[in-house]
Amino acid sequence: MTAVSAIGGLFFGTLLALARLSSIKWLSTFAAGYVNLMRSIPLVLVIFWFFFLMPLVLQAMGGSERPVQIGAERTAYITFIMFEAAYFCEIMRAGIQSIPRGQVHSAYALGLTYGQAMRLVILPQAFRNMIPVLLTQTIILFQDTSLVYVISATDFVGAASKIAQRDGRLVEMYLFVAVVYFVICYTLSYLVKRLQKKIAVIR
Numbered sequence: 001m002t003a004v005s006a007i008g009g010l011f012f013g014t015l016l017a018l019a020r021l022s023s024i025k026w027l028s029t030f031a032a033g034y035v036n037l038m039r040s041i042p043l044v045l046v047i048f049w050f051f052f053l054m055p056l057v058l059q060a061m062g063g064s065e066r067p068v069q070i071g072a073e074r075t076a077y078i079t080f081i082m083f084e085a086a087y088f089c090e091i092m093r094a095g096i097q098s099i100p101r102g103q104v105h106s107a108y109a110l111g112l113t114y115g116q117a118m119r120l121v122i123l124p125q126a127f128r129n130m131i132p133v134l135l136t137q138t139i140i141l142f143q144d145t146s147l148v149y150v151i152s153a154t155d156f157v158g159a160a161s162k163i164a165q166r167d168g169r170l171v172e173m174y175l176f177v178a179v180v181y182f183v184i185c186y187t188l189s190y191l192v193k194r195l196q197k198k199i200a201v202i203r
Contacts, residue, residue: 001145001148002142004081005080005081005084006084006138006141008085009084010134012081013085013088016086016089017088017089017092019031020032020093021093021097031089034086038082039087039090043079043144044150046079046082047079047150048151050070051070054075055068055069072151072152073153080144084137084141088134088137091130091134092127092130094130095129098126098129099122099125099126103121103122103125104121104122131195132195132196135192136189139185139188142185143181157177160174161174
């Protein structure tokens with residue numbers, strides 16, 4: 001779930017970043033409104049809203065007799081991608097704006113269009129500059145995936161909870177979950193810091 005949500009969030013987040021930087025007023029306004037909305041409400045509420053309200057919305061739109069069943073797993077993937085896209089958008093927007101404007105003018109001087117300049121010149125540099133921040137956000141995403149437990153989707157925390165209730169080992173199982181999360185997140189954070197130092201030296 002972390003991998004799919006990170007890839008999907010980065011893809012749509014990059015599109016949102018380009019939209020926010022667009023000179024088309026309605027497009028930049030829509031992107032800004034979406035980002036500000038998603039960044040202003042808790043992820044758990046987004047999950048709840050989509051899980052409980054979207055079936056009713058689809059029922060009203062389609063005119064069906066019963067609410068359209070989306071499912072917990074599909075809800076989790078969609079909401080995580082939607083939510084993370086807003087955060088990846090701001091990261092990528094900062095990365096794009098960190099590239100000197102002279103790069104864009106040089107690309108235009110070579111005969112490249114705006115789309116080609118972004119795809120071939122600006123975005124590759126922006127991705128490289130933002131790799132440590134993108135990976136840090138992915139670590140946060142990994143921690144947030146435990147929230148799917150609230151809609152009864154079975155993940156690591158949910159599985160541990162079921163075992164704990166079955167065997168009466170609440171303290172042991174939740175302590176085990178905490179240790180696993182700590183080891184994984186600490187290791188990834190350490191690797192991100194090393195990568196950040198390496199990128200700084202290369203610069």
